[in-house]
Amino acid sequence: MAGGCRLVVVTALLSIGEFATVTHLSVKTLRHYHDEGLLVPEQVDPHSGYRYYSPDQIPTAQVIRRFRDLDMPVREIARLLGTDVDGRAGMITDHLARLERRLAATTEAVGALRRLLTPDPPRLEVVHRREPARRVVAVSEEVRRADVLRWYSGAMAEIDAVVPRALRTGPPGGQYDNALFTHGAGRATVFVPADRDVAEGRVRSITLPARELALTVHRGPHDDIDVTYGALGAHLAEHALRLDGPVHENYLVGPRDTADSDAWRTEIGWPVFTTTPG
Amino acid sequence: MAGGCRLVVVTALLSIGEFATVTHLSVKTLRHYHDEGLLVPEQVDPHSGYRYYSPDQIPTAQVIRRFRDLDMPVREIARLLGTDVDGRAGMITDHLARLERRLAATTEAVGALRRLLTPDPPRLEVVHRREPARRVVAVSEEVRRADVLRWYSGAMAEIDAVVPRALRTGPPGGQYDNALFTHGAGRATVFVPADRDVAEGRVRSITLPARELALTVHRGPHDDIDVTYGALGAHLAEHALRLDGPVHENYLVGPRDTADSDAWRTEIGWPVFTTTPG
DNA sequence: GCGGGACTCTCCCGTGGCGGGAGGGTGCAG
DNA sequence: CTGCACCCTCCCGCCACGGGAGAGTCCCGC
Numbered sequence: 001m002a003g004g005c006r007l008v009v010v011t012a013l014l015s016i017g018e019f020a021t022v023t024h025l026s027v028k029t030l031r032h033y034h035d036e037g038l039l040v041p042e043q044v045d046p047h048s049g050y051r052y053y054s055p056d057q058i059p060t061a062q063v064i065r066r067f068r069d070l071d072m073p074v075r076e077i078a079r080l081l082g083t084d085v086d087g088r089a090g091m092i093t094d095h096l097a098r099l100e101r102r103l104a105a106t107t108e109a110v111g112a113l114r115r116l117l118t119p120d121p122p123r124l125e126v127v128h129r130r131e132p133a134r135r136v137v138a139v140s141e142e143v144r145r146a147d148v149l150r151w152y153s154g155a156m157a158e159i160d161a162v163v164p165r166a167l168r169t170g171p172p173g174g175q176y177d178n179a180l181f182t183h184g185a186g187r188a189t190v191f192v193p194a195d196r197d198v199a200e201g202r203v204r205s206i207t208l209p210a211r212e213l214a215l216t217v218h219r220g221p222h223d224d225i226d227v228t229y230g231a232l233g234a235h236l237a238e239h240a241l242r243l244d245g246p247v248h249e250n251y252l253v254g255p256r257d258t259a260d261s262d263a264w265r266t267e268i269g270w271p272v273f274t275t276t277p278g
Numbered sequence: 279m280a281g282g283c284r285l286v287v288v289t290a291l292l293s294i295g296e297f298a299t300v301t302h303l304s305v306k307t308l309r310h311y312h313d314e315g316l317l318v319p320e321q322v323d324p325h326s327g328y329r330y331y332s333p334d335q336i337p338t339a340q341v342i343r344r345f346r347d348l349d350m351p352v353r354e355i356a357r358l359l360g361t362d363v364d365g366r367a368g369m370i371t372d373h374l375a376r377l378e379r380r381l382a383a384t385t386e387a388v389g390a391l392r393r394l395l396t397p398d399p400p401r402l403e404v405v406h407r408r409e410p411a412r413r414v415v416a417v418s419e420e421v422r423r424a425d426v427l428r429w430y431s432g433a434m435a436e437i438d439a440v441v442p443r444a445l446r447t448g449p450p451g452g453q454y455d456n457a458l459f460t461h462g463a464g465r466a467t468v469f470v471p472a473d474r475d476v477a478e479g480r481v482r483s484i485t486l487p488a489r490e491l492a493l494t495v496h497r498g499p500h501d502d503i504d505v506t507y508g509a510l511g512a513h514l515a516e517h518a519l520r521l522d523g524p525v526h527e528n529y530l531v532g533p534r535d536t537a538d539s540d541a542w543r544t545e546i547g548w549p550v551f552t553t554t555p556g
Numbered sequence: 557g558c559g560g561g562a563c564t565c566t567c568c569c570g571t572g573g574c575g576g577g578a579g580g581g582t583g584c585a586g
Numbered sequence: 587c588t589g590c591a592c593c594c595t596c597c598c599g600c601c602a603c604g605g606g607a608g609a610g611t612c613c614c615g616c
Contacts (some may be wrong), residue, residue: 012515017592020460021521022511024504026423027460027593032574048582049594055512062508066394069387074573092391099384106377109347113370116344145304182298182305184604226302230340233300234333237290243299293612295563305564310603326611327565352602462575 013043013052023061038078039064112223124216124228126235133210137163138191139202145184155190162203169193173250213269221261232268245271291321291330301339316356317342390501402494402506404513411488415441416469417480423462433468440481447471451528491526491547499539510546523549
């Protein structure tokens with residue numbers, strides 16, 4: 001506290017290197033944040049282009065660093081800092097929710113990997129069945145693969161609100177365009193079978209056409225469903241059957257029926273070209 | 279099970295689209311994995327370039343999908359699949375450990391953010407002190423910023439093994455090149471003060487030169503240390519002091535002394551140009 | 557045998573958040 | 587004034603794909 005400094009300059013500015021040193025953000029990073037408008041230096045020398053930061057910007061830089069540590073995208077942080085305090089809380093909550101979802105996904109992936117690497121489950125049985133045309137209450141939209149799970153929840157909730165359980169003539173189901181898998185986006189349809197004419201919000205009554213299906217039943221959580229898909233696909237390939245149209249799923253036993261994911265049963269039906277007359 | 283299929287072809291191959299459909303990997307992804315050598319189609323038509331996959335490759339694709347779900351890099355998966363079973367377990371363990379570290383880092387970041395957004399801690403006190411030259415036992419290397427923490431553990435463990443506690447003349451410390459922060463890589467030195475001549479492995483006795491330091495003490499976990507750095511930096515900027523050389527840290531109370539991270543004390547000293555004679 | 561539509565191919569560019577490096581200007585101390 | 591550390595602006599690379607253009611291929615039905 002004893003004096004001894006040259007001069008007390010009220011608005012001493014820091015060069016980019018000094019600012020990098022005190023904030024622990026690299027020079028490259030600071031220039032990037034300037035380009036992105038996330039952290040604009042208080043002064044920029046119009047002649048040399050040198051950036052000069054105010055000590056007052058240090059706390060902002062620290063907040064930015066914290067959010068980047070949490071993998072929040074730079075543009076989102078910029079929006080965050082440009083929002084009033086009320087909005088911020090919501091954005092932070094949203095981001096933490098995303099992190100939680102990512103964590104859950106990782107945990108699931110670990111479990112799925114462990115199950116995959118443990119001894120093989122029994123071979124699946126495949127049956128062929130002609131599915132007749134059905135009247136269903138459905139939501140159908142173009143979706144992206146990464147969004148399917150959340151989209152499903154929303155759509156099914158909407159259907160639930162419209163069609164009471166008593167009126168249903170079977171378990172819920174879904175149809176998924178092949179393009180969803182081959183191109184990462186395509187049409188998805190979820191439905192419950194019901195003899196009812198409905199048109200509310202996204203919910204519509206439609207008639208699913210009759211199809212020839214190769215069917216099997218997946219047992220257990222949906223994280224492993226691709227294994228059954230693969231086994232079914234291998235079966236079809238070995239029998240030289242060709243796929244024809246979107247895959248069908250019927251949720252015979254699902255999360256709404258029991259919390260025990262090992263008890264879940266999902267019927268997977270793949271339309272195949274009819275190769276035998278009648 | 280009743281017949282009716284056209285023909286049973288023993289080695290029916292799948293086009294890339296069919297393979298994408300049954301494995302839930304996109305066509306783009308499959309082509310990428312082919313380019314990277316991760317999943318090479320069983321046959322490639324030399325004329326048309328069409329890729330054809332065997333049903334036997336479906337399980338491999340599923341394993342790959344699982345590892346990608348866990349964010350394992352493509353090249354690492356390729357190495358994994360090219361390694362014998364013994365090596366695999368180790369690689370998987372390593373990767374899971376990485377995931378765990380990432381999770382821990384996220385948890386810490388959430389805590390650090392929360393602390394940063396809660397009411398301000400009391401202003402820090404900065405004192406100036408002339409640090410005399412010191413004889414220390416040290417490890418000094420060029421490191422990258424992201425590796426500093428792990429490098430520190432290893433280096434300090436090596437020092438611990440060489441210098442018994444009884445011989446030490448003070449708490450452990452470290453020096454970190456400014457380039458570590460400005461450029462993400464630079465020289466780091468960790469040491470314990472001790473009057474001893476040592477040269478074992480990476481451990482060497484060296485003499486730290488005398489320096490004029492602006493000092494403050496950081497209280498609490500190291501995740502928040504950048505806040506104190508920022509405050510110290512702001513202090514220096516406001517007093518128009520210029521930085522001179524690598525920053526010093528002295529671990530007065532650290533994780534080896536108590537598990538209560540709130541009790542930790544880290545002295546941070548920044549060399550400044552001597553501005554007063556004597 | 558000939559459409560035509562669905563499928564597939566190979567580029568090439570874009571993403572996000574920087575790091576590396578080239579080539580050249582600036583600021584400051586001795 | 588000279589040297590050197592610092593700073594500038596490009597531009598490219600990373601990683602795991604997605605998007606899209608432009609061209610070739612497959613196969614079914616007629």
